[in-house]
Amino acid sequence: METWLPGRVDVRPWQMIPEQLATLGLTAEDGMTQVWFWENGRLSGGAEAVNRLLRHLWWLRPFTYLYYLPGIKQLQNWGYRWVADNRYRLPGSTPACAIPPKTANQYGILPLSSEKPADEVAEENGR
Secondary structure, eight states: OTTTSTTTOOOOOGGGOHHHHHHTTOOHHHHHHSOEEEETTEEEEHHHHHHHHHTTSTTTHHHHGGGGSTTHHHHHHHHHHHHHHHGGGSTTOOGGGOOOHHHHHHTTOOOOTTSOOHHHHHHHTTO
16 A cells, blocks of 8 residues: 555554554554554544545545445445454465464464464564
């Protein structure tokens, strides 16, 4: 997203902005569970945040209004939640997608056999 919207949208992992999260009344756990988008005094999370962000791309703007149609919103929310819950298992994930070990263990999340355990990923990234 950073390369698509240079200078218009500031995209950063939640781990890098704890002060800004606190200013918005969000906790680290809020940042870990879904994406957040702040614009014009309005805070959105999850699929709605993604749709509001994508409105900044002129060629996607028309599709973002579909989110508010009955049934589409629920489907996108479900899809977003599934991706968010499984982001550390998806191809192309980065260390920012790793779930901290305590949280992973709290929710009983076990790595797939081809993945490194969450503890190892956190250790490699200095967490």
